[in-house]
Amino acid sequence: MRININEKEFELNESLTIQGLIDTLELDIRSAAVALNRAIIPKGRFSEVILKENDRIDLVTIVPGG
């Protein structure tokens, strides 16, 4: 299954939830936010939402800025 994370294509061998993806990528959940197909997904739903073929995921964090 192909998904797009931050504008890059990834191949998933197994079905994953957003939480599963975050765990796989070893992201700190406190400093990461997620949009799925441009819709913001609240943290409370990370374990319910299962990723599908061609999903576009945006994983964001904070970076330096003025």
Added chain:
Amino acid sequence: MTVDVNANVANVANIDREENLDSGYKDDLLKIGKYTFKSRLIVGTGKYPDFKTMRDAIELSGAEIITVAVRRIDFNAGENMLSYIDQSKYTLLPNTAGCYTAEDAVNTLRLARELDVFKTSLVKLEVIGDKKTLYPNNEELIKAAKILVKEGFTVMPYMMDDPVAAKKLEDTGCPVVMPLASPIGSGLGIRNPYNLMIIKETVSIPVIVDAGVGTASDASKTMEIGVDGILMNTAIAAAKDPLKMALAMKYAVKAGRLAYLAGRMPMKLYAQASTSMEGIVF
């Protein structure tokens, strides 16, 4: 020459104690909506040579609010800036840098709200209208502010120095307006002090000058106008020695504020002797 950060921090602490003796200054707090701050200097986190310099410059500036951007995670990047920021000490302010429409700015802040590092409802709203000058688009800004205020954000709008737009933003429910002094990162200082004065007179909310300050005298002059605070980034980050400039800015903002509160002497065309002639011998 190197700066001993710990020594500087200790000196700064001593000066703060002296200032606290002045009761008229101690209670001079910056209020933004329901939030209260002692420092009138807000600093950005961008453009520093490294995270350590960023951390130390922020510390020396005395700022309590620091701005950050929200971007896609770069999986190839090294360290995360968060390991250099004491989240119990600073209020992190998400910005909408790079957004050119109200919709993009609103969505950026809705996404930012999901990040636990933002512990207040404070946000820096910017909607850019032009790539070359990075001047804000006040029309889109007001549109975005309306939506965000309704959604419970405490909106701090970076705006063109337009008194009419400032009033509109106040009416929209923004608890502060942030007009520019000159273009972002230009270091040109205040191009139009009179507009800032008019904005200060027009609105009854705090006015924070955001962008354009180049050096300490710019910061003092800005505060002497009577505005309530300054937000700056490049002036500190792009100085040859960001740590010394951070300290300079801390003092400049305080000096300018104190001078404003003190009220300057009237200007006169001719000299007026400081020393009395009474009892003069020769």
